[in-house]
Amino acid sequence: MTDEPADETGGTDDAVARRHDRIAHHATPGPGNSLRSWPSAKHPLRVALNYVVIVLARVSPSLALKNLLLRSIGVTVGEGVSWGLESTPDVFWPELVTVEDHAIIGYDATILCHEFLQDEYRTGEVVVGEEAMIGAGAILLPGVEVGAGASVAANSLVTQDVPPGATVAGVPAEPMGSGESE
Numbered sequence: 001m002t003d004e005p006a007d008e009t010g011g012t013d014d015a016v017a018r019r020h021d022r023i024a025h026h027a028t029p030g031p032g033n034s035l036r037s038w039p040s041a042k043h044p045l046r047v048a049l050n051y052v053v054i055v056l057a058r059v060s061p062s063l064a065l066k067n068l069l070l071r072s073i074g075v076t077v078g079e080g081v082s083w084g085l086e087s088t089p090d091v092f093w094p095e096l097v098t099v100e101d102h103a104i105i106g107y108d109a110t111i112l113c114h115e116f117l118q119d120e121y122r123t124g125e126v127v128v129g130e131e132a133m134i135g136a137g138a139i140l141l142p143g144v145e146v147g148a149g150a151s152v153a154a155n156s157l158v159t160q161d162v163p164p165g166a167t168v169a170g171v172p173a174e175p176m177g178s179g180e181s182e
Contacts, residue, residue: 019143019160023115023124035116042092049073050091058086070094078103084136090114093123096142100130106154107136115142129164138173 026041028034034041050073057069066083074095081099084107089097096113099105105128115122124143128134132146135154146152147164156173167176 019124019141019145022143023122026121026123028120033116033118034121038092038116038121041121047092050094054088054091054094057083058088061085075099078130081105084109090126096123096125098125099128100132100148102131103128104133106134106138109134109136109138109140111140113142132162 026034028037029040030037038047053069053073057066060066060069063082067077067081070083070089071077075089076095076098078099078101080102082104084105086108087105088108088110090111090113093113097111105111111126111128111134113123113126122142126140126142127145128140129146129148129150131149133151134140134146135152135156137155138152138158139156140146140152140158144158144161146158146162147166149165150162151167152158152162152173153167153169153176155171156169157171158168159172162168162173168174169176
């Protein structure tokens with residue numbers, strides 16, 4: 001018997017297991033779901049400051065200014081990173097976002113490092129590798145690692161790691177075929 005979670009087909013998915021292994025679980029106090037107690041998870045003034053900085057970065061046409069603003073709230077931004085307009089790193093835990101050298105984060109892409117659930121919230125670092133490309137409108141979930149040179153298609157939901165050089169697409173994002181048999 002394996003400790004890995006079963007996927008929809010009854011098999012196991014090592015990538016999902018690795019992502020979930022990197023996520024921290026935090027119990028929330030009191031009645032109600034975890035989102036109701038978010039101020040005990042992160043100070044409201046810190047979240048407000050992060051939000052203002054992220055809004056400024058989202059609408060700035062200057063890539064240098066975007067990188068400077070996002071670094072100021074704790075996002076690790078490599079050399080030559082390009083953030084598309086309206087792209088959004090996590091507002092609660094921007095310090096858990098790492099975007100390595102020369103990566104591209106497309107228009108309106110979202111990088112989430114937290115999940116608020118009923119009885120707990122979860123946090124996990126998201127790493128976008130060197131020269132990786134995240135398409136417009138894509139969403140990366142907590143704990144995901146996108147390998148160097150990998151590509152995530154527009155409007156994809158990345159729920160598991162993307163190997164270096166791979167291309168994924170869809171909801172949830174799945175590896176694309178080589179194109180030879182299509």
